[in-house]
Amino acid sequence: MLRNPAHATVAPPPIPPVAGADPRPRFSVMIPTCQPDEMLCSTLESVLRQAGSRDDMQIAIVDDASTPGLVTDLVRSVDRFGRIEVIEHDRRLGLSGNWNRAIGLARGELVHLLHQDDYVERGFYARFHRGFSREPDIGMAFCRSRIVDAGGRHLKTSSRQRWLPGVIANWLPTIGARQRIQTPAAVVPRRTYETLGGYRPDLCHALDWEMWVRIAARYRVWYEPRTLAVYRRHVANETTRLIAMGAVWPDMARAIRINAASLPEPIRDQILSASVRWHAASALRTAKRQLSAGATGAAADTLRAIPDLLDLVGGSAAEGFAAQRLSILQARLDDGPLTVRRAA
Numbered sequence: 001m002l003r004n005p006a007h008a009t010v011a012p013p014p015i016p017p018v019a020g021a022d023p024r025p026r027f028s029v030m031i032p033t034c035q036p037d038e039m040l041c042s043t044l045e046s047v048l049r050q051a052g053s054r055d056d057m058q059i060a061i062v063d064d065a066s067t068p069g070l071v072t073d074l075v076r077s078v079d080r081f082g083r084i085e086v087i088e089h090d091r092r093l094g095l096s097g098n099w100n101r102a103i104g105l106a107r108g109e110l111v112h113l114l115h116q117d118d119y120v121e122r123g124f125y126a127r128f129h130r131g132f133s134r135e136p137d138i139g140m141a142f143c144r145s146r147i148v149d150a151g152g153r154h155l156k157t158s159s160r161q162r163w164l165p166g167v168i169a170n171w172l173p174t175i176g177a178r179q180r181i182q183t184p185a186a187v188v189p190r191r192t193y194e195t196l197g198g199y200r201p202d203l204c205h206a207l208d209w210e211m212w213v214r215i216a217a218r219y220r221v222w223y224e225p226r227t228l229a230v231y232r233r234h235v236a237n238e239t240t241r242l243i244a245m246g247a248v249w250p251d252m253a254r255a256i257r258i259n260a261a262s263l264p265e266p267i268r269d270q271i272l273s274a275s276v277r278w279h280a281a282s283a284l285r286t287a288k289r290q291l292s293a294g295a296t297g298a299a300a301d302t303l304r305a306i307p308d309l310l311d312l313v314g315g316s317a318a319e320g321f322a323a324q325r326l327s328i329l330q331a332r333l334d335d336g337p338l339t340v341r342r343a344a
Contacts, residue, residue, distance in 0.1 A: 012197030028108030046119035060085035065092040100198035118184040139219020185229035206255035249305030
């Protein structure tokens with residue numbers, strides 16, 4: 001049973017329907033930006049290579065108060081014909097705020113949020129169009145993704161969920177346990193956002209995972225096993241910054257509490273237990289890497305978050321897990337012991 005469940009103090013923001021009855025494009029490729037660099041050019045080129053007409057695909061950059069002129073100059077370097085809309089704002093809304101602003105500005109039936117440093121492979125939009133045409137009632141679709149570094153060198157490929165394209169059976173327990181989808185690999189019908197609301201402003205890292213769980217609890221989900229999306233992992237991206245700040249693991253604990261409300265009661269405890277165990281083990285692996293790199297302050301922040309994760313479910317098994325592994329790593333730190341709270 002979940003201990004200390006989250007209180008729904010912040011509701012997902014509403015996403016209003018598209019105004020007007022004009023014909024709508026099939027896709028809206030919405031690219032939220034904030035102080036982008038040259039990697040944005042690769043992002044845009046990957047979309048332009050497979051873009052349909054304006055009637056078929058909206059391509060828009062939604063900028064979150066970057067330095068004036070920065071985004072426009074980058075776009076002009078790859079878009080000579082003015083195919084890409086540039087929507088600039090002088091008031092910064094932050095990650096979730098700008099994502100939701102981008103969704104609100106999307107006119108298409110299907111919304112693809114593409115990060116400013118990620119990109120897609122040829123065939124991405126054709127394969128997703130085929131999937132939504134075959135299963136028009138699905139709540140989202142995603143494909144396998146490749147993770148690369150800043151220079152485009154391959155790091156790993158996400159795990160395969162099924163061998164053939166189609167709806168994933170019994171998907172909620174799988175996505176409810178942990179994140180399996182990189183945001184650039186996902187396409188969501190705008191009507192799904194209109195029904196469920198946008199991304200939660202009270203999450204800074206796990207906001208996409210919480211959305212995937214929310215969708216899976218309500219809709220069927222379609223999967224494309226081809227590797228058609230590419231996620232860049234580098235020192236300047238948001239995840240790296242949040243890890244350095246010690247914000248990732250507290251945010252994960254908050255997301256697990258929030259996710260509990262989306263899970264059916266008969267399977268809730270099983271999924272939450274699996275989620276807590278996986279995230280605690282992942283945090284320990286992160287702390288080990290941080291210690292090996294000499295980042296003792298970051299490692300201490302990570303290790304301090306593990307008791308909070310384990311306390312979500314409590315119990316002697318969680319205590320044993322923590323005591324065995326935390327003691328190995330805390331001995332390498334100089335700033336005092338880390339303890340696990342005993343479940344009441």
